[in-house]
Amino acid sequence: MAAPSLPLPGNTVIEEDLHLSKVTFWTRLRRHKLAVAGIVVLSLMVLAAALAKQLSPFDPNAIDNIHWQGMPLPPCFQDATLCGGHSLGTDEVGRDLLSRMLFGARISLTVGLFAVIMEVLIGATLGAVAGYYGGWLDYALMRVTDVFLSIPLLPLLLVLTAIVAASSSKAALSFGVIVVIIGALSWPPVARLVRASFLSLREREFAEAARAIGNNDGRIIFRHLLPNAVAPIVVQATLDVANVIILESTLSFLGLGIQPPTASWGNMLANAQSNLQSAWWAAVFPGLCILIVVLAINYIGDGLRDALDPNMR
């Protein structure tokens, strides 16, 4: 290890400057090896989720009545005679773990994707309006944002899902409801980000030019300014997909997210704690899926941040 010293001033910047004309977004992203690895891992996961039906060795909701006798079946690599063909074992009621994980991938990935799309639609619109018009509208919208940022997200989500569950039944906590509740509450950071970009973008010359040739406000906001604010939104949205996947699995783990028998990585772990002693596999594998996907997405987000705007770090 080299002796500690001060960094040389600006050596990395010089290198960037030399290549500035040639270095495009894709070459910068490719240079970030872990982001590339993240993209590969995530693509495999998406593929596995899309082909869940074809890849699953068993029906994810079916109980293996032939082999299962009250105790979770072990994975085949641990006990080839007892496993009954379930390569990763079964859960406490005898359902195939691997099949449930494949179908659970569908839930986790789509909840993450759709909740973030909703969050970006709300957040970008409110942030753009606040940043573009300024004045009292900006003030009012930002105070609303402050309010939402002051109530910790997880307890608020839990209360809202509990209200939905209490007003009809727990089965009402469907995929769509979870997406809408998460999406409707997680927009404030996006709104702040977009507002900040718009505050400077609206003063730029091209914005003035767009105004001068008589474009209306809507066109200026969405056609001229928003495309220039895309970079930070993309980075934030990518990282938020990871956050939403963790949120959804936490809600499902606590019994207030995706409801069984529909498999989600979170609700597969809900009963794992009481069976920790007898079935370590039921606790380990679904959580490992969450960790791997979230890690992959976080590395992609990190790579995108470097590739889209090297000054953002």
Place this chain on the structure above:
Amino acid sequence: MRRTLQSIPLLLAISVILYAILYNMPGGPLAPYLQNPHITAADIARLRHNLGMDQPVPIQYLKWLGHILTGDMGYSTSNSEPVFQALIERFPATLELMGASLVIAIGIGVSAGIISAVYRYSLLDYVITTGAFFGQSMPVFWFALMMQLAFAVHGIPLPGGYQIQLPSAGISSSDTFDLGDRLTHLILPAAVLSLLNIALFSRFMRSSLLEVLGTDYMRTAAAKGLNFRTILYKHGLKNALIPVVTVVALSLPSLLAGAIITETIFAWPGMGRLFINALTQSDLALLMGYLLLVAFLVVFSNLFADVVYAWLDPRVKYD
């Protein structure tokens, strides 16, 4: 002072939103009575009148707010005691857990960040930043399960036939106070709760110190012939730690959310577990009391961070 005043309307707005949610809770506070066949519609109407539920919503809100401000947060049906009392009783346990985890997180996170920045682009730096990425990506509840699996269910074998076996639930084994026993119960939940913040603090400390190391005044200090150690401690860390104060204060919401999960899994008798219990039993008053308290703590900690930041860094001025 001005910022203190600004947080009052913020808290009021939070209370309006929370009240709106409370008001939409199905059944409302009379839900238990509606199921009872011995209670007639006339009784319900009388109860509604007595509880002021037949008055306009804004009036009801103001009355509710008045009660909250005098410390009366209503009656918790799941605990059969006033909400305020139920929360205060559980507060020390949560404080113990969050305090311990924050101490761990600051200690490990900040030192890891410093090492990472000083030995930047070395193998050690690589290991630390990768570890921080794992910590940030780890679902807290699953990490808790894995720690239980490793340290409580199986135990970690040590050479010589010993093994590390830690309790996986509760705050103590007996009613009498025993420091060693309390500490062994604290290790797992505090470690679980601190993981995310270790990751956050180390990443933040690293970039903050790297930024300071690249400044002109650091180069001036080096040009004066001071050795690296002196520059780092006397000039570098002092400046690099200032923004970390803000990050620590801003980590409170995630710490509270993490405490809910950790307390539930480790059967820790704190406010988070109280909240989850209230959730399963639809104990409205307690849920609202908890959310209000938590929102208040968050607003207060943001304010505190601003004030401390301005105090530590004379370059920052609030108008």
